[in-house]
Amino acid sequence: MLGRTxxxxxxxxxxxxxxxxxxxxxxxxxxxxxxxxxxxxxxxRFNLTGLNNEVSNYxxxxxxxxxxxxxxxxxxxxxxxxxxxRLLYGLIHARWIVTARGLAKMLEKYKRxxxxxxxxxxxxxxxxxxxxxxxxxxxxxxxxxxxRCEDVYSPKSSRHGSIDGAYFGTSFPHxxxxxxxxxxxxxxxxxxxxxxxxxESEVNKRNRRTREEPENPENVTEPGSTAAAALKAxxxxxxxxxxxxxxxAKLQRWQEAVRDRQVxxxxxxxxxx
Amino acid sequence: MSRPTEGNEDEVExxxxxxxxxxxxxxxxxxxxxxxTSSTPxxxxxxxxxxxxxxxxEYFSEVAExxxxxDFNLTGLNTMVPFWKEAMEMVLDVEPDEDSSRIxxxxxxxxxxxxLYGLVHQRYxxxxxxxxxxxxxxxxxxxxxxxxxxCVGCNVVPxxxxxxxxxxTVKLYCPNCNDIYAPPSSRFQGVDGAxxxxxxxxxxxxxxxxxxxxxxxxxxxxxxxSLSPGRSPLSDSGNSTxxxxxxxxxxxHGGQKRPEGRVYSPRVYGFKVSEQAKSGPRMQWLRLRxxxxxxxxxxxxxxxxxxxxxxxxxxxxxxDRRMEDFDPVGDLF
Ligand SMILES: [Zn+2]
Ligand SMILES: [Zn+2]
Numbered sequence: 288m289l290g291r292t293x294x295x296x297x298x299x300x301x302x303x304x305x306x307x308x309x310x311x312x313x314x315x316x317x318x319x320x321x322x323x324x325x326x327x328x329x330x331x332r333f334n335l336t337g338l339n340n341e342v343s344n345y346x347x348x349x350x351x352x353x354x355x356x357x358x359x360x361x362x363x364x365x366x367x368x369x370x371x372x373r374l375l376y377g378l379i380h381a382r383w384i385v386t387a388r389g390l391a392k393m394l395e396k397y398k399r400x401x402x403x404x405x406x407x408x409x410x411x412x413x414x415x416x417x418x419x420x421x422x423x424x425x426x427x428x429x430x431x432x433x434x435r436c437e438d439v440y441s442p443k444s445s446r447h448g449s450i451d452g453a454y455f456g457t458s459f460p461h462x463x464x465x466x467x468x469x470x471x472x473x474x475x476x477x478x479x480x481x482x483x484x485x486x487e488s489e490v491n492k493r494n495r496r497t498r499e500e501p502e503n504p505e506n507v508t509e510p511g512s513t514a515a516a517a518l519k520a521x522x523x524x525x526x527x528x529x530x531x532x533x534x535x536a537k538l539q540r541w542q543e544a545v546r547d548r549q550v551x552x553x554x555x556x557x558x559x560x
Numbered sequence: 561m562s563r564p565t566e567g568n569e570d571e572v573e574x575x576x577x578x579x580x581x582x583x584x585x586x587x588x589x590x591x592x593x594x595x596x597t598s599s600t601p602x603x604x605x606x607x608x609x610x611x612x613x614x615x616x617x618e619y620f621s622e623v624a625e626x627x628x629x630x631d632f633n634l635t636g637l638n639t640m641v642p643f644w645k646e647a648m649e650m651v652l653d654v655e656p657d658e659d660s661s662r663i664x665x666x667x668x669x670x671x672x673x674x675x676l677y678g679l680v681h682q683r684y685x686x687x688x689x690x691x692x693x694x695x696x697x698x699x700x701x702x703x704x705x706x707x708x709x710x711c712v713g714c715n716v717v718p719x720x721x722x723x724x725x726x727x728x729t730v731k732l733y734c735p736n737c738n739d740i741y742a743p744p745s746s747r748f749q750g751v752d753g754a755x756x757x758x759x760x761x762x763x764x765x766x767x768x769x770x771x772x773x774x775x776x777x778x779x780x781x782x783x784x785x786s787l788s789p790g791r792s793p794l795s796d797s798g799n800s801t802x803x804x805x806x807x808x809x810x811x812x813h814g815g816q817k818r819p820e821g822r823v824y825s826p827r828v829y830g831f832k833v834s835e836q837a838k839s840g841p842r843m844q845w846l847r848l849r850x851x852x853x854x855x856x857x858x859x860x861x862x863x864x865x866x867x868x869x870x871x872x873x874x875x876x877x878x879x880d881r882r883m884e885d886f887d888p889v890g891d892l893f
Binding site: 406407408409420422430432436437438439440441443457458460461462464465468471474512513516517520522523525526527528529532533534535537538539540541542543544545546547548549552553556 | 707708709710721731733738739740741742744758759761762763766775811813814815824826827828829830833835836837838839840841842843844845846847848849850855856858859861863864865
């Protein structure tokens with residue numbers, strides 16, 4: 288994953304792209320979770336609405352990430368601009384990955400397990416997705432969301448622990464599974480990533496700004512109900528010399544009763560519709 | 561992981577070889593941090609200290625030699641370890657007999673010594689001295705922290721999923737979420753989980769109840785904002801201003817530590833993802849705690865609600881309050 292070259296990124300549009308600021312940024316160590324934002328998305332000012340208030344030297348930072356910065360700019364300013372350019376790219380990235388094309392790019396990275404695997408033993412190495420705990424920059428570092436246990440984890444590597452979570456945002460993984468419902472991981476069994484078909488109504492609802500439709504999907508079956516999915520989930524049961532630990536067993540029974548109640552609630556709702 | 565290839569047929573041999581111990585277990589010497597030595601033990605370093613200093617062996621405690629010398633503690637192990645006698649000599653730094661030349665390759669004995677030490681270790685860390693040496697490591701976070709964000713850096717302990725060697729590698733148990741995790745570094749992938757065993761982690765928290773988080777959690781409104789998990793990438797908010805009041809679990813055998821009880825709640829554009837959505841939350845129960853210990857009694861031993869009449873809406877709201885909340889807004893989906 289380190290030193291990943293531009294050819295890796297699915298839509299290598301421009302030929303001399305390898306020298307661009309974005310490709311440099313993407314290949315920098317620690318930036319492995321980011322995907323490439325299409326240039327025409329960045330060049331459409333509509334998509335950047337409001338970001339000029341978030342980023343100082345907005346115009347020049349934008350010129351820098353789109354490789355339009357004047358060459359005769361002083362090195363001193365260039366260093367400061369670089370910080371602003373990273374912030375701007377991060378904030379654009381957070382918006383981009385919840386568009387149809389951005390989701391599709393993150394899907395490719397997910398399929399290649401570029402965000403790591405769930406550390407929870409019973410998740411059986413489920414691939415993860417990045418998530419922010421805040422949409423405001425400089426508040427929380429990026430975390431990883433597991434679609435199997437539906438929990439969030441800290442990245443293993445400290446170089447990812449310093450990436451701002453706002454560059455991925457709080458919505459991304461949840462929107463991802465709304466748009467690709469057949470990718471919602473089963474609660475048990477080995478990991479397999481099925482062929483994807485985006486949920487069109489969701490895509491349209493969420494991405495009114497995006498003009499084009501996602502790539503034509505393969506025909507796959509509509510995913511089934513998830514109402515009782517949790518009943519299959521495996522869990523760890525602490526034991527001392529083979530006997531369950533009383534207080535923990537009691538808590539686990541209570542948790543499973545909460546689970547069962549949710550399942551009946553959801554099944555009752557399904558029966559109504 | 562080295563596994564025993566075949567059992568040692570000659571079981572009787574053991575009793576003669578093991579120096580009979582005095583049965584007492586003294587406190588362990590705690591001079592683990594010797595630094596790594598590259599290859600074989602030197603004269604100044606015991607085999608045990610050397611073994612525990614190897615990369616990937618950071619979770620091991622140094623077993624007291626007199627524990628190994630007491631053959632009562634080794635009951636049954638000789639059938640699991642090939643070249644038992646030679647392995648014992650290696651672990652205890654005893655000069656080998658002349659006839660040890662019958663061993664074709666020293667690496668075979670090394671594998672046996674590792675297996676022997678690991679299986680003795682599984683037993684040792686269940687003793688008072690062993691628990692004591694592990695709690696010192698625990699409190700210095702030698703086993704690392706839980707990767708789960710809402711466990712807020714809770715220290716973990718090593719555990720096995722089996723007590724038999726050769727089945728699975730070592731895992732880490734978190735007492736806050738009662739779950740097990742893969743160690744973050746691949747260097748632990750060569751460490752057998754049986755060398756820590758299935759019992760240790762839980763006996764540990766039964767023994768040190770003040771380290772075990774209690775099974776109930778009440779969101780204290782004042783502390784809520786300062787308890788935000790995770791590190792801020794750049795700015796650092798100086799929090800932890802008000803320490804909460806002392807905490808007691810009425811169950812004297814239960815965890816006596818205030819838990820980290822918040823549960824992740826997925827949001828899209830600031831709105832909670834409804835459980836009615838196909839991709840809605842299904843697993844929050846796995847991390848949820850009741851607000852009071854009494855609520856645990858509302859479920860019988862079969863896992864059923866004793867009083868099954870409840871108001872749907874109220875219950876959902878009540879559970880929601882325990883979910884992590886960044887900006888309280890209504891449901892959208
Ligand atoms: Zn997981
Ligand atoms: Zn935990």
